Amino acid sequence: MLNYLLFIATIGSIYGLLALSLNLIWGGTGMVNLGLAGFFAVGAYASALTTTTGHMPILAGWVLALIVGGAAGLVVVLSTTRLREDYLAIVTLGFAEVVRLVASNEIWLTRGTDGISGIPGPWRVALGREYFNAVYLPILLVVLLLVYWLMRRIDGSPYGRALRAIREDAQVAQVAGKPVLRFKAQAFALSAAIAGLAGALYGHFTSYIAPDLFLPLITVYIFLAVASGGVGSPAGALVGAYLLIALLESARFFVELIPAVTAVQRAALKELLIAVALILVLRLMPKGLLPERIPRAPLVGGKP
């Protein structure tokens, strides 16, 4: 039981990282990333390959996941900078699909649909299965808190205010002399890097990754987490992520209780529930549980 709780707390924290990543881009700048699962996968594969095929230490894998995730984000966002957000939505969605195609077909690199197994976890062998979960969760929480702190710093900084200005009206921000394009690209790359890091942390936790673990459904999950927590609020993103994992686990429990349904129907019911929840949250609770608080801009030129 304890191990189960540790397990879902760990997965919840990984969703928390993804939610912070999405919140930065969706809440912070008003852009959208429907390819979150793709960046998650890119990071997972980067770190898994570095540490298995590459025999490098785990920390190197995590750093590389950040870099590769950020680079992928930069490529995607720079291909659509001149265009409106709806194009970015379509392109990011396509990106996640292409990542999955590459992961399934470039067998020489990714071992195809078999996936990569035996991804090392920190001190996994020494600790054994029981204690590994108990040690990994605190490590993950430290990373999560670091990222959360960074997000709060960005929110309170002039940079964060410029991002929010871009969200509200990019044209006005441009006129005010903010380098809109550069800021958008930076924010997107940072967001993608965090998603990549989340992927790395996921792979080293479960020790196994495969293309089918990075379905677009994960993106929908994280949208639900961010929307229910409150778009634009990092604390809300974290609350939303833990609520999400609670909902997912109770949904699993709940559909087990329904008699006379096949496994396929159970999975379908669960997905149905999540999708309906997302629509309801967007419709009925557009500000989320912890609505964004926009801090007042500091006065320029000293106290009045």
Added chain:
Amino acid sequence: MTLLVQALLNGLVSGALLAVPAIGFTAMFAVLRFPNFSVSGIATLGAFAGYVAYGAGLQIVGSLAVAFAIAGAAGLFLDRAAHMPLVKQGALPAAIASIASGLVLENVVRLLFGNDMRGYDRPIARDMRIGEVRFNPQQLETMAIALAIMLAVFAALAFTRIGKAMRASADNPDLAALKGIRPQRVAMMASFVGMGLVGMGGMLLGLDSSIDPLTGTRVLLSIFAAAVLGGLGSAPGAVLGAFLIGIAEEVSVLVVGSQYRAAVGFFAILIVLSLRPRGLLGERAF
């Protein structure tokens, strides 16, 4: 050489099938101003509605009408209930909700029919040949139906009152409203007809291969690519884009193998956005 001719021919067929949902998607975008991702679920729904109707003894044209009606009604309901109230906040919330509603439809179909592949039970016909190039008469029939649907859509847009109202509304909603065109009605019509076309497209694609709950998801990128390639919001552009994507996908099989067929749409979008961001025919050629 034969291979290339064969690929071009197959590309024309799949392009014609793709054009039907692409017109629907682009028309909805022109009027409602958000990318409706529930196209994936609606195409699946249409494919299964047509499948049930065909199994119940209707002919192909009758089954297509059923697919149109059911997909259109579902699309209209979802737009009214879930998407349009969000458009006031911007295109993105509506687009995100439409992903969720596509997922709802996909899973309703999965609940009812399971994950198994199904095929329309059509009588088997022998391939025809010209030289080394093969035709399947049923493929040609499906293609002819798709072309007839396109023709009907363009005739409706050009000559009927509601078609003209839709074009006017897409071009300039305020001016259209000023002229007494009720935006609400036009929006509802766009949802119904657009998603009806997407549903028929799902069935046409199903006729050509097989159907399962992921049928729509698999063609989503191709539909988007066709619309973006031609210029989002342009119906003739969507047709042109669909043929180009259809051909590119078939030719890509010769070049890089079938496993990357699904990526063609994505790269086509990237190339178009970098070289000609408003698409081949521009955004307002509807």
